[in-house]
Amino acid sequence: MAKGTIRYWAAAKDAAGVAEESFEAETLAELMANVTLGRDELARVAGRSSFLVDGDPVGRRAHGAVVLAEGATVEVLPPFAGG
Template identity: 50%
Template sequence: MKMLSQLSDAPDMESSALIERISDGNDCVVISYWAAAKSAAGVAGERVLADQPITLAALTSLLWRDRADLAQILPICSVIIDGLPVASSDPATVLVASGAHVEFLPPFAGG
C-alpha cells in the first residue's frame, strides 16, 4: 500500500519507501481526519493506494508510520467506512476495499 496524496495545502512530510505523492489515481482509499486526528495528521485527509482489500488494522498502521502524534490518536478514534460505523469490530477483521472512504473521528468532549 502506498500513500498517494494529501488532501490539503500542508507542508510535505518526509517520505518513506511506502509514500508516493501523486495527483490522482485509481484503486485508492480516501482517508478523512476530523478534529484532533486532523491536527495530529497535519492534513484534512489523504489517499492510500489499495489495489486489493486491506484490513483496517493494516491501514491504520500504514497511516501512523513515522507519525507519532497520529499513532497516539488513531487507536482511540471512532471509524466510519463508507458512512457505516465500524463500532467495536476488531480492526484486524475489518476489510477496507479500494474506493472506500474511511473517516477517523476522535472522542469529542461533551458527548
Template identity: 50%
Template structure:
C-alpha cells in the same frame, strides 16, 4: 490491496497535518498502521478513534475495498 481515502477530524486532523490522505490497505487496522508510520502522534490519536467506513461504524478488522472512504473520529465532548 485496496486504495482508500481516510478523512481526519478534530485532533486526528491536527496530528496528521492534513484533512485527507490516500493509502493502500486491506483493513482499517492496516490503514491506521500505514498512515501512522513515522508519525507517532497521529498513531496515538488514531488509537482512540472510532471509524466509519462509507458512513457505517466499523471496527479495526473491517475489510476495505477500492474507493472506500474511512473517517477517523476522535472522542470529543460538547454541550
C-alpha cells in the same frame, strides 16, 4: 489491495497535518499501521478514535477483520468532548 481516501477530523486532523489523504490497504488495521508509521501523535489520537468505513461505524470489530473495498472512504473520529 484497495485504494481509497482517509479523512481526519478534529484532533486527528491536527495530528495528521492534513484533512485527508489517499491510501492503499486491505484492512483497517493495515491502513492504520501505514498512516501512523512515524507519526506518534496521530497513532496516539487514532488509538482512542472511532472509525467510519463508507459511512458505517466500525464499532468494536477487530480492525484486521474490517476489509476495505476499492474506493472506500475511512473517517477517523476522535472523541469530540469529554465526559
